[in-house]
Amino acid sequence: VLTQSPGTLSLSPGERATLSCRASQSVRSNYLAWYQQKPGQAPRLLIAGASSRATGIPDRFSGSGSGTDFTLTISRLEPEDFAVYYCQQYGSTPLYTFGQGTKLEIK
Amino acid sequence: DVQLVQSGAEVKKTGESLKISCKGSGYSFTNYWIGWVRQMPGKGLEWMGIIHPDDSDTRYSPSFQGQVTMSVDKSINTAYLQWRSLKASDTAFYYCARTPQVWFDAWGQGTPVTVSS
Numbered sequence: 430v431l432t433q434s435p436g437t438l439s440l441s442p443g444e445r446a447t448l449s450c451r452a453s454q455s456v457r458s459n460y461l462a463w464y465q466q467k468p469g470q471a472p473r474l475l476i477a478g479a480s481s482r483a484t485g486i487p488d489r490f491s492g493s494g495s496g497t498d499f500t501l502t503i504s505r506l507e508p509e510d511f512a513v514y515y516c517q518q519y520g521s522t523p524l525y526t527f528g529q530g531t532k533l534e535i536k
Numbered sequence: 537d538v539q540l541v542q543s544g545a546e547v548k549k550t551g552e553s554l555k556i557s558c559k560g561s562g563y564s565f566t567n568y569w570i571g572w573v574r575q576m577p578g579k580g581l582e583w584m585g586i587i588h589p590d591d592s593d594t595r596y597s598p599s600f601q602g603q604v605t606m607s608v609d610k611s612i613n614t615a616y617l618q619w620r621s622l623k624a625s626d627t628a629f630y631y632c633a634r635t636p637q638v639w640f641d642a643w644g645q646g647t648p649v650t651v652s653s
Contacts (some may be wrong), residue, residue: 515580524595
């Protein structure tokens with residue numbers, strides 16, 4: 430099970446966002462990814478392997494963590510960053526698990 | 537560019553069958569697994585299963601085993617998700633996504649499925 434916190438995060442553009450993802454069991458080999466989903470759109474891969482930005486992802490997005498505790502940080506929020514963020518792990522049963530999501534909204 | 541293009545919106549009645557599709561382009565289709573993800577209205581993402589286009593090796597989530605069938609036609613770079621008998625609770629968006637078997641690095645635009653009685 431992946432548990433994301435907080436459920437909703439209210440911040441202003443320019444502020445720093447810190448999103449948490451906690452796993453009930455250790456995530457092997459950092460098989461942890463983060464996705465962004467905007468309303469009416471498909472999810473988009475942001476971070477793979479816990480800390481590697483996917484192609485085309487701005488460097489204000491960063492991922493960190495290992496074992497059971499992972500963090501997605503957005504250093505300075507842009508208006509287009511307000512969305513829902515999901516973490517996802519690979520390797521246990523079921524093979525893929527998503528967190529329940531964190532909604533990042535404009536304060 | 538890597539693209540996954542899904543079939544269009546479906547409106548069905550309970551008990552009907554359905555098959556939706558996902559066509560890949562811009563990459564070697566048989567080198568990556570294709571996964572399917574459900575998103576019910578206003579809810580989060582749920583992994584349904586994955587299929588390998590080269591040999592049709594399939595892994596289902598326990599939650600979806602027996603409820604859906606995944607298939608692929610590698611001659612036309614297309615993966616499919618099908619239901620034999622739809623339920624109202626199958627109403628959702630369904631996404632296909634490419635995966636090197638760890639994370640999903642390219643997604644289709646989604647197929648909305650509405651099932652009513």
